[in-house]
Amino acid sequence: MDASTSLKHRMARNANAIVNFVQVSLLISGLMLFIITFNRSIEQLAIIDAKHKTEVEYRVAAPLDIAPADPAPETLTPKMHAALGYVSQRYRVSAAALEPIFAAAQLTGRKLRLDPLLIIAVIGIESRFNPFSESSKGAQGLMQVMPRFHRDKLPEGAGQLSFFDPVVNVGVGAQVLEESIRRNGGLVAGLQQFAGAPDDEEQAYATKVMAEKQRLEQAARAGATKDA
Incomplete structure (x- = not known):
């Protein structure tokens, strides 16, 4: 066990x-x-x-x-800013709608060595700042440019309705104005050529534009004095 x-x-x-x-x-x-x-x-x-x-x-x-940044928007000079206020009241157009037009006039004027207020004065006489204005003869836009004569001045890639684009129209119209002044040897003769009335002895068109430019200059001076 x-x-x-x-x-x-x-x-x-x-x-x-x-x-x-x-x-x-x-x-x-x-x-x-x-x-x-x-x-x-x-x-x-x-x-x-x-x-x-x-x-x-x-x-x-x-x-x-x-990607490169978009270019900075054109800043209006005090002179142009004061003129914009005058145009807004005179033609009953909002300042916001006028700003790109004035910026285009200032930029194009600097490039072409044209007084931007001259460009603005022409716009006032031609279209009263209506970008869709069209004459019985086919002139279009702010500066009443004839498309059949000046299509070559459009920027690359511009479409058929580009002459109704305010910025494009100002660029093309200012080129036509500068060429007219240069080829005719002076401002008055150039303005008459621009209007298609070179034989008008009374120079009615040039007189209207110069009077409007003078009003713009007075408004610009008054605005500059007020700001100061």
């Missing part, structure tokens, strides 16, 4: 030892697998980090493709 019991105890201890050995072996194997997996993860993270740094460095080093 005692021998049998002793044998059972020894077998139980051996079984426990085997189980413990297996458990320890599994624990060690699991730990080794964890270490291997962890090391591989570290390596992969290092690779990803290096790749990310390379991409960042490339983006920083690569030249930036930035």
